[in-house]
Amino acid sequence: MKFSAPRGTRDILPEEASRWRWLEEVFREQCRLYGFGEIRTPIFEETGLFARSIGEETEIVTKQMYTFSDQGGRSLTLRPEGTAGVVRAYLQSGLANQGGVQRLFYFGPFFRYERPQKGRFRQFYQGGVEVFGAEGPQLDAEVIALAMDFLNALGLEGARLRINSTGCKTCRPVYEKALRKALAPVVDKLCSWCQERYKGNTLRILDEKRPDCRRYLKDIPSILDSLDKECREHFEDLRVLLNGLGIPYEVESDVVRGLDYYTRTVFEINQPGLGAQDALGGGGRYDGLVEEFGGKPTPAVGWGMGVERILDALETNRQPQAGKGPAQEGLVYFATAGSVDMEIVPNLISEVRASGMAAISASLDKALKAQMKEASRQCCRWVVIVGEDEIAAGTVTLRDMESGEQQNIKREKLIDTLKQLMEQKPL
């Protein structure tokens, strides 16, 4: 074979695509129930948009972006996440000037240059939501509830919600200072990675999982003890709201996300047993980003969820597959036998399709037997046989491929009979 799909990308064939469509429909329906409207933003943006929002020093920006320059010399980047583009659009389109609370959702492909492994691709799909203009914890809770409802509606079980607060621009530096102080005696014993972070993005040291480093991180202070009054109340209220909604969660003070724009609430949803990449989704509040982009100070909160990982989790959970084969979509197969006027079948098929039923026919002059086999392979529930005998009698033979029953009916009654059968004998 001459070509293959680029590394980290994959083809989704019809059978699998129907599962994807099902998931997307469930997602859209949940968003609708929560009053969210869809937004579609470009798949590439100015490189600077991502660098400035996600953070110049983050992994995503420093090593994982698909960046290229176009014919005009502009530096563009395939979007590695959804929030930056939505914030940009929110400002550029004037949505920001309409006031009030804006609830938006998106669904589509994202790109990160990483080494592929289980649950990690270079092109992957995410569904996400963003809410602008609401400062209180009510929307944090609502957005989390939406995420959990989405997973429940898919029939997923066992997902774990972990929440934390990373404070605001006033109290986070206080904590970072305390953290640096606590780590000062052991900093030279930490790995080079941690030492880098110690200097720059101290908070992210909490993310360290290596046992070697971990044991020096045992007694570090919790960020939750450093939150100022407003942030503490915000977090406490969020917990009250989640409790009220009956949403189980765990507070974990070392949940830190890899994107710099988060403030206060951050959360992650994990599916134990999925493998090394077990985060189905995550998000949080980003109260400073709109202002950072030149808008007026606007609180915001949102999340993104990984489609491949959710489908993977459903698979390992052995949840019902929602895949629909052609049979379930009522596909009708037209077969011919003997020499039949070329125009008859196409005309009949047209009529069937015009009445809303899906139909296909043999493309070649094959033996009836071969046509039946093809119909079977295509999972067609019904086969209409139009042969010389039928033409002579003005009828068609209609076969139910599941029961094997056949009947001879007047050609004019085909449509009505098919309709009737589809209602009577759905799969």
Add this chain to the structure above:
RNA sequence: GUGGCUGUAGCUCAAAGGUAGAGCGCUGGACUGUGGAUCCAGUGGCUGCGGGUUCGACUCCCGCCAGCCACCCCA
């Protein structure tokens, strides 16, 4: 970016220095206008790509590419 494992027929896998095989699938027949079951026959390959060692390489060595898994990071 680093490491481990793996690339043989459309698919799942054998062959371990001596001419590349099976099952499933596919095509046809038994059954000349009737799918699935059974039996029979046929179709199947630059052994991922490129070098090297050897009289001889699917097999050993090197490089590249790809897949899987992990590190890292995250969806």
